[in-house]
């Protein structure tokens with residue numbers, strides 16, 4: 001039976017062009033392994049991957065499920081981080097993963113019958129869904145008795161540190177734009193002497209900055225939130241906990257699948273978060289399930305079970 005590291009190697013060999021960022025397969029592979037381990041998830045007959053993206057998580061789940069059903073939104077949209085269902089179809093065919101079923105759908109309306117899956121897995125998806133309560137209700141509906149839901153979500157700390165990573169990104173973009181051009185423009189001579197930057201370029205830079213970053217100086221919200229503050233306050237564990245309760249779900253485990261705040265560490269060096277993540281796998285394993293460290297992670301993992309009334 002193929003294990004997750006084997007799926008990572010095969011994905012890198014057969015479909016490297018599907019990685020949205022460098023070493024995506026490697027990092028997701030480690031996150032999924034760690035999450036399944038920290039959740040003490042046993043093998044199941046049928047798993048459902050909600051918001052399966054490029055299909056990698058379906059392949060990873062196929063190592064612990066006899067059959068994997070996955071779905072995602074049909075089209076490509078940067079707003080929902082959707083890569084389109086075609087990508088997962090291509091990936092699964094390329095990898096030759098059998099016993100999978102792929103569909104185009106929204107988490108708010110899952111096209112499966114009641115009580116038809118043993119595990120619902122959703123990795124960095126629920127924060128993108130506008131009606132989270134409806135999506136949780138749907139996840140609960142399709143779960144067989146004794147089944148569970150594993151959710152991975154960005155943590156409060158990750159969102160709290162997001163402005164630092166955003167300002168670093170803006171500063172690096174600005175530095176590129178302000179670098180002296182090789183061929184001087186006609187309007188350059190006077191203003192360049194005074195400021196080093198052509199005035200027309202300064203005006204257009206400010207306009208461009210505000211046009212591309214409407215929430216400046218804060219980052220634009222990530223996921224289906226209307227503002228950064230709504231996203232930040234919505235990322236607190238107690239907000240998620242009350243949403244789970246209202247959907248009739250009990251959180252039986254809460255774990256932290258990885259500890260270092262990636263966005264912040266990437267400011268020091270782009271490769272640092274991944275390097276640290278790899279070097280400290282054992283630390284994640286030991287601390288990721290312990291209460292005092294849960295708040296320090298860049299992500300939350302929740303294991304949910306339907307409340308029996």
Ligand SMILES: C[S@@+](CC[C@H](N)C(=O)[O-])C[C@H]1O[C@@H](n2cnc3c(N)ncnc32)[C@H](O)[C@@H]1O
Pocket residue numbers: 028050051052053054057071072073080081082083084105106107108122123124125128129130
């Ligand atoms: C950040 S990506 C995560 C993708 C993948 N699970 C992973 O971990 O790499 C968010 C995913 O959620 C999906 N998504 C957003 N809104 C959704 C919805 N209403 N129903 C199902 N999937 C949705 C997007 O299409 C995208 O694939």
